[in-house]
Amino acid sequence: MILRHNINLYKLSKHYPFIFLQNGQLCASYASHAKFAEHKPLEKIRNIGISAHIDSGKTTVTERILYYTGRISEMHEVKGKDNIGATMDSMELERQRGITIQSAATYTLWKDHNINIIDTPGHVDFTVEVERALRVLDGAVLVLCAVGGVQSQTLTVNRQMKRYNVPCIAFINKLDRLGANPNRVLTQLRTKLNHNAAFLQLSIGLESQCKGIIDLIREKALYFEGNYGDIIREDEIPNTMRVEAKDRKEELIEHLSNVDDALADIFLNEKVPTEKDIMGAIRRSCLKRSFTPVLLGSALKNKGVQPLLDAVIDYLPNPGEVENFALKEETGKDVVKIPLNPARNNENNFVGLAFKLEAGRFGQLTYFRAYQGSLNKSDNIYNTRTRKKIRVPRLVRLHANQMEDVNEIYAGDIFAVFGVDCASGDTFVNDPKLSLSMESMFIPETVVSMSIQPKSSKDRDNLSKGISRFTKEDPTFQFNYDNDNKESIVSGMGELHLEIYAQRLEREYNAPVILGKPKVSFRETLVEPCEFDYLHKKQSGGAGQFARVIGVVEPLPPEQNTQIVFSDETVGTNVPKQYVPGVEKGFRAMCEKGLLSGYKIAGIKFRLQDGESHCVDSSEFAFYQAAQGAIRDVFKDGAWQLLEPIMSVEITAPEEFQSVVLGQINRRKGLIIASDMNQGWFMLHAEIPLNEMFGYAGQLRSTTQGKGEFTMEYSRYSPCLPEVQEKIIREYQEANGLLPPIKKKNY
Numbered sequence: 032m033i034l035r036h037n038i039n040l041y042k043l044s045k046h047y048p049f050i051f052l053q054n055g056q057l058c059a060s061y062a063s064h065a066k067f068a069e070h071k072p073l074e075k076i077r078n079i080g081i082s083a084h085i086d087s088g089k090t091t092v093t094e095r096i097l098y099y100t101g102r103i104s105e106m107h108e109v110k111g112k113d114n115i116g117a118t119m120d121s122m123e124l125e126r127q128r129g130i131t132i133q134s135a136a137t138y139t140l141w142k143d144h145n146i147n148i149i150d151t152p153g154h155v156d157f158t159v160e161v162e163r164a165l166r167v168l169d170g171a172v173l174v175l176c177a178v179g180g181v182q183s184q185t186l187t188v189n190r191q192m193k194r195y196n197v198p199c200i201a202f203i204n205k206l207d208r209l210g211a212n213p214n215r216v217l218t219q220l221r222t223k224l225n226h227n228a229a230f231l232q233l234s235i236g237l238e239s240q241c242k243g244i245i246d247l248i249r250e251k252a253l254y255f256e257g258n259y260g261d262i263i264r265e266d267e268i269p270n271t272m273r274v275e276a277k278d279r280k281e282e283l284i285e286h287l288s289n290v291d292d293a294l295a296d297i298f299l300n301e302k303v304p305t306e307k308d309i310m311g312a313i314r315r316s317c318l319k320r321s322f323t324p325v326l327l328g329s330a331l332k333n334k335g336v337q338p339l340l341d342a343v344i345d346y347l348p349n350p351g352e353v354e355n356f357a358l359k360e361e362t363g364k365d366v367v368k369i370p371l372n373p374a375r376n377n378e379n380n381f382v383g384l385a386f387k388l389e390a391g392r393f394g395q396l397t398y399f400r401a402y403q404g405s406l407n408k409s410d411n412i413y414n415t416r417t418r419k420k421i422r423v424p425r426l427v428r429l430h431a432n433q434m435e436d437v438n439e440i441y442a443g444d445i446f447a448v449f450g451v452d453c454a455s456g457d458t459f460v461n462d463p464k465l466s467l468s469m470e471s472m473f474i475p476e477t478v479v480s481m482s483i484q485p486k487s488s489k490d491r492d493n494l495s496k497g498i499s500r501f502t503k504e505d506p507t508f509q510f511n512y513d514n515d516n517k518e519s520i521v522s523g524m525g526e527l528h529l530e531i532y533a534q535r536l537e538r539e540y541n542a543p544v545i546l547g548k549p550k551v552s553f554r555e556t557l558v559e560p561c562e563f564d565y566l567h568k569k570q571s572g573g574a575g576q577f578a579r580v581i582g583v584v585e586p587l588p589p590e591q592n593t594q595i596v597f598s599d600e601t602v603g604t605n606v607p608k609q610y611v612p613g614v615e616k617g618f619r620a621m622c623e624k625g626l627l628s629g630y631k632i633a634g635i636k637f638r639l640q641d642g643e644s645h646c647v648d649s650s651e652f653a654f655y656q657a658a659q660g661a662i663r664d665v666f667k668d669g670a671w672q673l674l675e676p677i678m679s680v681e682i683t684a685p686e687e688f689q690s691v692v693l694g695q696i697n698r699r700k701g702l703i704i705a706s707d708m709n710q711g712w713f714m715l716h717a718e719i720p721l722n723e724m725f726g727y728a729g730q731l732r733s734t735t736q737g738k739g740e741f742t743m744e745y746s747r748y749s750p751c752l753p754e755v756q757e758k759i760i761r762e763y764q765e766a767n768g769l770l771p772p773i774k775k776k777n778y
Contacts (some may be wrong), residue, residue: 056504071145073375074353076443077343077607078147078400080164081145082192083174085742088204088330092174093137093150095336098147099261102430108257133392134160134387136398136429136445141340157505158187158475158524158744163386163455166472167400167445170347171199172339173323177211177237180221182236183681183742184714189224194473198317200324200342201226206241207329208232215709217325228323229286230279231313232338237270244327244335245272248309260333263706287312290321300761311347317346329602350443355402355476357382357467359532369467375441377405381461383413385453386471388504397451398429399655400444407439410458421459423450439481447731455506474478474506475745476593477522479721481529482547483510484519493542501532508532512633519674522552525743526725536746551722553759554748555625557590559668560585566643567657576650578657579643580606580614584665585636590749592634592674593623601638606642606654613651614639617658627665628763636660673756676721679746684739686713691734699751700724718746 065762080087097103134151149164165171171192175185191197201220203213213234220228233245235252243254245268254264257471268276286761287309288298294312297304304312316322326342328335372379381404389396393756408426413419426432427447453459456471496509498521508529523529529546536722537543562583569576587594597615606614615637622632635656644654654777680701684692690714696703701719707715724743731739751759 041775071375073373073443074349076147076349076375077142077493078142078169078350078443078445079347080149080161080168080171081174081573082151082153082161082171084176084179084182084188087174087179087185089174090150091330092172092202092204092336092339093148094339095330095333096141096146096148097137097139099337100141102137102139105592108166114204118554121133121146131305134164136447138430138445140673142344143345146340146343149445152227154568157528159193159505161191162474163470165195165197167384167386168197169350169353170343171197172343173199173201173448175201175203175216175220176208176292177203177205177216177327178208178213179683180216181223182683183679183744186223187744192474193320196320198318198320198346198348200326200346200435201228202326202328202339203331204328206237206327207332209238209575210709210712211237211241212709216218220323220325224322225289226448227286227316227321228606229327230327231283231324231342232273232327232335233276233279234327239327239475239600241332241334244338245276246338247276247283248306250276250280255337260336261339270561271431278655284309287316287322290316291321306371309364314346318348318352318763327608344636356470357469359467361466363563371442373403373442375405375443379404379442380465381406381410381718382465382467382469383450385455385457385458385459385474388453389456390500390504395447395451396411396447396449397448397453398445399459401440401446403442406461408437408481410461412461413463413465414453415458415460415466416454417457418463421451421462423448423451429541433525463533473526477507477509477524477552479525480520480522480552482550483533483544484520484547486545490542494536494541494544497536497540497542501535515609518547521546524745526728541704545692548725551675552631553628553630553751554593554631555627555630555671555721556674557584557586557665558672561665563664564663565657565664567660569653570648575648576653576656577643577645577648577651578610578650580639580657580661581638581641582637582661584669586664587634587636587640587725589747589749595619595633596636597639598636601639601641606639607644607646607649610644610649610651610654611639614658617655618662620655621659621662626663627671628759629767634674656761673751673757673759674748675751677718677746678721678724678743680715680719680743682694682715682716682717682722682739682741683712684735686711688735688739689713692731692739695727695730695734695762699727719743720749720751720755721745 072464081093089654090661094106098106112250122343134149135321136147136149138145140146149168150166151161173185173192175181203216206213207209217230220226222515231247233247234241235243235245239391245250245252250268252266252268254266256262256264284294284298284304288295294304295306297308311323313322317324324346326335328339330336351373355371355373357367357371357485359367371382381401383399383401383406385397385399387398406423406426408423410423410425412421414421425448426437427449428437428442429447434447437446485491501508502510507524511520513520521529521532523532533544535544555560560583564581566579567576568720582600587596597618599611603610618637625632647758682692696715696717696719699719700723701717703715703717706713726740733740
């Protein structure tokens with residue numbers, strides 16, 4: 032019996048638990064997904080992420096994948112008229128704004144392969160969601176817009192894939208858009224991202240004339256027919272495109288021959304490689320990250336998604352083809368890397384990584400990736416950081432915000448557990464004697480701070496509950512209390528990041544808040560080395576305090592100007608080794624707040640070279656105090672300056688507004704790095720101080736008739752301009768009563 036997609040599969044599966052035919056292949060019914068997923072062999076598993084720049088179509092691609100694999104019975108759009116929204120955008124805010132805020136996990140079946148998918152946000156404000164997804168995935172699909180091409184967040188995502196050594200395939204989406212140019216995007220992949228990339232497909236027509244795609248390997252034209260593109264019709268390559276298809280296939284073989292020895296032998300011997308030869312070369316080189324296959328399509332118009340799924344199975348690795356290591360620490364020995372066995376059985380100890388926390392309806396929901404062994408419901412696991420034993424009450428697989436209970440999971444699976452109290456990045460094992468830990472993920476520093484207070488004092492309890500949950504879930508969302516200004520401060524990756532959390536506090540915790548003017552995280556640093564010789568001596572009856580520290584504080588190189596370094600260079604016993612940690616603690620405590628502006632100190636190195644101690648009066652606390660006194664002296668004698676975060680900004684707008692936008696960048700003290708023109712639009716890359724970027728979104732929209740848009744991400748810290756530094760220092764000193772306020776004259 033053949034079941035069509037427009038029939039509600041979920042309802043039917045209750046009554047017809049049989050195998051049905053879909054797109055010419057046998058596939059399990061919706062109700063059997065969980066059962067089939069549990070028992071797949073290793074080579075039938077794929078863990079992939081969908082990553083891209085904002086509005087490249089990640090969520091739409093994921094929606095089509097779920098539909099064609101029978102995971103959902105009907106498609107919905109990200110900004111659809113039915114107000115339902117895409118399946119993976121399960122949060123109400125995501126559906127209202129039409130953006131992805133949290134990464135969402137799901138799993139599905141395609142050609143007897145179990146595919147775990149994580150759909151990630153595109154906004155740089157939610158970059159930690161991409162970080163933790165790529166940390167636990169084996170492969171990724173890099174989605175690119177056929178018009179926008181390689182954009183600022185594409186560069187960030189590419190760096191993240193490189194950091195975790197994740198193989199990827201590229202999917203150029205939105206061929207139906209006006210101005211679509213996949214050839215230009217391929218050039219950008221090669222030049223901007225330095226990928227050895229080549230087309231596996233060609234588009235039959237572009238924009239409104241996009242009819243299908245050409246499969247270069249099989250030399251067939253594919254047309255996606257039916258109401259939802261679920262009927263694939265194969266045909267001969269159109270006569271007008273045969274020459275181009277031949278040239279592109281030769282280009283593909285040439286690019287592959289440069290990185291794959293087996294295909295190079297065939298190429299050099301002037302033999303004709305078979306489909307199997309080419310596909311094998313693509314898979315081998317893709318796994319080594321030496322080649323990026325490029326596929327084409329239009330997810331919104333239901334074209335090219337099924338071949339993308341085939342490529343995921345054919346070219347991306349299964350969990351057994353990726354080397355994963357755990358770090359073993361033993362007292363007095365170097366850290367040893369232990370390779371993990373990905374076999375899907377219970378012969379090895381369970382090792383899993385908690386990569387994401389989320390407050391669910393039944394308590395804390397912890398997302399896990401299993402790297403070794405198996406885990407059953409009701410088993411005991413141990414947190415290797417806290418050494419706590421935890422019983423697993425419930426194992427679930429996730430489908431956006433829906434959950435399906437399972438009894439056991441194996442290495443390579445992505446799953447979730449309720450009732451586990453842990454932090455993001457903790458490692459869990461089933462043997463308390465194992466002291467293993469997985470490598471943690473990279474967490475970027477926050478760049479924007481805002482004051483936060485509840486609109487009503489009665490909401491303080493709800494506010495604290497919400498803040499406690501959000502800071503635990505998201506390591507880039509931080510909260511602290513400023514004792515000097517007597518205000519609560521939240522820090523994050525951007526204005527949108529903090530604005531989203533403010534709205535979630537009101538919606539989920541009934542705690543409406545007021546966000547104050549954003550505060551930029553400036554830093555104070557030393558301009559040139561400054562020596563110190565400080566004696567801390569205190570006598571008040573009984574044992575006193577005595578400590579002397581001698582050394583130098585010097586600036587670090589520009590590439591290290593966000594770090595602070597302590598170096599013990601003492602020789603002999605003038606400063607006993609048991610007191611050196613006290614000196615370091617005192618130094619680091621003073622770096623929490625500078626005297627110029629109250630911001631943290633960074634980019635300096637404290638070199639302890641000598642000192643003096645007393646056999647009775649010296650203590651770790653005395654040296655702690657001495658280090659603080661030494662830094663105070665350096666404040667008085669040294670030359671200091673302020674550093675400010677510089678953002679890498681990418682602006683896109685119609686070319687008639689180029690001069691206006693250039694003027695705006697200059698007024699905001701920006702530096703233009705590069706510019707690009709494309710069919711009536713210009714794209715500017717600039718570096719602008721974050722302090723100058725507030726309110727720019729509204730200004731850009733108003734001056735470009737709502738057509739301009741920009742994205743920005745943290746680039747580096749750089750010295751402030753003298754007038755900016757003077758203004759910040761004076762404001763700080765006036766606020767703290769260190770200077771009399773300047774009286775304004777009335778004219």
